[in-house]
Amino acid sequence: MNSITQLFSKELRSYFTSWLAYVLLAGWLFLTGYIFVLLIVSSTIMPNFNLAPLFSNMMVFILFITPLVTMRLLSEEKSEGTIEMLFTSPLTEWQVTLGKFLGALLFMLVLVACTLYVPFFTFRYGSVDSGPVWGSYLSLICVCGASVAFGIFCSSLTESQVVAGFLTFGGLLGSWILNWVSQVAPDNKWASLLSEISLYSHFQGMLGGAVDTKDLIFFLTFIFFFLYATVRVLESRKWR
Amino acid sequence: MIEVQNLGKYYSGFAAVDDISFKVNEGEILGFLGPNGAGKTTTMRILTCFMAPSRGTARINDQDILQNSLEVRRNIGYLPENVPLYNDMSVRGYLLHMAALRGVPRKKRPERLEAALDAGKLEDRAETLIGKLSKGYRQRVGIAQAVVHDPKVLILDEPSAGLDPRQRVETRQFIKSLSKNHTIILSTHILPDVQDICSRVVIISRGRIVAQDTLDNLETNQSATPRVQLRLKNPTGDAANKLKEINGVTRARREKDTDDESTFVLECAPGKDVREAAATLCVEQNWGLLELQRQGTSLEDIFLRSTTMEEHYGGETTPASESL
Numbered sequence: 089m090n091s092i093t094q095l096f097s098k099e100l101r102s103y104f105t106s107w108l109a110y111v112l113l114a115g116w117l118f119l120t121g122y123i124f125v126l127l128i129v130s131s132t133i134m135p136n137f138n139l140a141p142l143f144s145n146m147m148v149f150i151l152f153i154t155p156l157v158t159m160r161l162l163s164e165e166k167s168e169g170t171i172e173m174l175f176t177s178p179l180t181e182w183q184v185t186l187g188k189f190l191g192a193l194l195f196m197l198v199l200v201a202c203t204l205y206v207p208f209f210t211f212r213y214g215s216v217d218s219g220p221v222w223g224s225y226l227s228l229i230c231v232c233g234a235s236v237a238f239g240i241f242c243s244s245l246t247e248s249q250v251v252a253g254f255l256t257f258g259g260l261l262g263s264w265i266l267n268w269v270s271q272v273a274p275d276n277k278w279a280s281l282l283s284e285i286s287l288y289s290h291f292q293g294m295l296g297g298a299v300d301t302k303d304l305i306f307f308l309t310f311i312f313f314f315l316y317a318t319v320r321v322l323e324s325r326k327w328r
Numbered sequence: 329m330i331e332v333q334n335l336g337k338y339y340s341g342f343a344a345v346d347d348i349s350f351k352v353n354e355g356e357i358l359g360f361l362g363p364n365g366a367g368k369t370t371t372m373r374i375l376t377c378f379m380a381p382s383r384g385t386a387r388i389n390d391q392d393i394l395q396n397s398l399e400v401r402r403n404i405g406y407l408p409e410n411v412p413l414y415n416d417m418s419v420r421g422y423l424l425h426m427a428a429l430r431g432v433p434r435k436k437r438p439e440r441l442e443a444a445l446d447a448g449k450l451e452d453r454a455e456t457l458i459g460k461l462s463k464g465y466r467q468r469v470g471i472a473q474a475v476v477h478d479p480k481v482l483i484l485d486e487p488s489a490g491l492d493p494r495q496r497v498e499t500r501q502f503i504k505s506l507s508k509n510h511t512i513i514l515s516t517h518i519l520p521d522v523q524d525i526c527s528r529v530v531i532i533s534r535g536r537i538v539a540q541d542t543l544d545n546l547e548t549n550q551s552a553t554p555r556v557q558l559r560l561k562n563p564t565g566d567a568a569n570k571l572k573e574i575n576g577v578t579r580a581r582r583e584k585d586t587d588d589e590s591t592f593v594l595e596c597a598p599g600k601d602v603r604e605a606a607a608t609l610c611v612e613q614n615w616g617l618l619e620l621q622r623q624g625t626s627l628e629d630i631f632l633r634s635t636t637m638e639e640h641y642g643g644e645t646t647p648a649s650e651s652l
Contacts, residue, residue, distance in 0.1 A: 094428040169412030176376040177429045178401040326380040
């Protein structure tokens with residue numbers, strides 16, 4: 089456990105010692121703030137003020153941010169050779185994977201937490217149902233976890249950060265696109281199967297505030313699967 | 329302390345390490361030599377549990393590298409070949425990080441940090457970012473991280489690569505000083521260092537052990553005749569003959585003449601030391617003795633002979649890859 093905490097705080101610190109964290113934070117705050125302002129302005133024209141568009145957009149931003157956050161996690165260790173230092177220290181593959189996963193996830197959660205001013209102001213000065221808002225935050229956390237787990241897996245596959253980044257981006261984008269299929273052909277059973285394995289259809293379910301255990305279990309399974317796959321890839325160095 | 333049994337690592341088509349066995353006793357420094365691509369790094373990576381062997385195993389500190397891998401790693405300090413480090417961390421931060429990962433209790437960390445900084449002579453660079461350090465300093469950070477958790481066993485892959493001559497001497501002395509309570513495997517291409525600090529050597533070539541013994545035994549067992557080289561300022565014409573009469577000298581020849589000095593080489597019977605007699609003779613004859621040196625069989629000769637012999641009988645050439 090100590091080693092995991094050590095690894096995870098090292099990861100988190102290394103985000104904030106580079107420019108990456110600040111650039112991402114600035115961009116993230118600008119974009120979410122911009123959409124929030126648009127929503128407020130449009131609420132004067134349209135009735136039923138609703139934060140759902142903001143959260144949907146945040147989910148799309150996460151799609152773009154995750155590759156930047158996760159691409160270096162393991163591929164940099166591989167290309168710099170520091171992975172040799174890691175695994176000649178008394179650490180298991182699970183400890184390394186979890187340490188890095190938690191470090192990256194916490195960084196993403198810092199981004200998400202920076203938007204908490206939105207519910208603060210809307211609850212204070214407006215009348216918005218709180219259920220969907222907290223449901224959306226829970227689903228954002230789940231999407232962050234799942235994207236980061238997938239990103240770590242991609243990063244474990246290659247020594248090149250660029251390749252890892254593209255794989256992550258491509259995979260997450262693909263998962264988003266799968267979701268569209270069911271909207272085009274709602275009655276087709278293949279389309280509904282594809283949308284079931286898409287992260288974003290499960291995300292949308294929770295966006296309305298209806299937290300379904302089915303969705304939560306989907307996210308947890310998704311995270312576990314990709315962390316497990318990462319561990320197996322890391323172990324493969326021994327017998328290759 | 330370290331016991332390697334029939335270790336082998338095979339890739340499709342060639343053997344990086346092929347059935348090697350050796351032992352290192354407690355407190356011993358073993359020189360692990362071989363040409364590039366011979367399988368040194370692969371062996372070290374297997375011993376440090378980074379890779380698994382295809383066959384055989386090894387025991388370090390009475391723990392099996394396959395069964396008790398974590399326990400083994402807790403007791404090993406490893407300096408990999410190219411010293412991979414995190415460039416965005418300070419020297420102090422990095423050493424503390426490694427100490428924590430290797431299970432040094434929080435209370436003992438400041439003390440171990442000081443010891444590691446001292447080991448690498450890094451006190452004045454503790455706050456510098458590793459990315460800004462020169463090659464020599466990076467190497468020293470590598471040495472410091474290898475000892476930060478006070479391991480019983482050290483495995484050092486070319487610790488003096490990239491160091492300037494002075495740092496090399498310091499590193500050599502430091503490794504020597506560690507041998508009191510550490511067991512060390514040292515891989516290096518700098519043979520004088522091996523001669524100076526290692527008690528035993530293992531030479532491998534193409535994944536196989538081609539020589540392993542104590543340095544003394546290797547030097548005497550290799551059947552080449554020991555030689556003594558003399559440089560004289562003004563020898564007489566019959567100097568070679570007179571030198572040959574010394575008891576134990578089998579041949580004496582005048583090798584080179586320059587304007588102000590001549591070089592003689594004496595071949596001696598095995599086990600004979602003729603230096604004292606030769607010196608006395610030179611003084612008696614007033615030949616102006618400038619230099620007297622025993623040539624023996626140097627480690628370099630042994631290394632070249634055993635690795636080229638292997639090449640001669642080694643069959644087809646397969647380049648050994650040391651990449652991951």
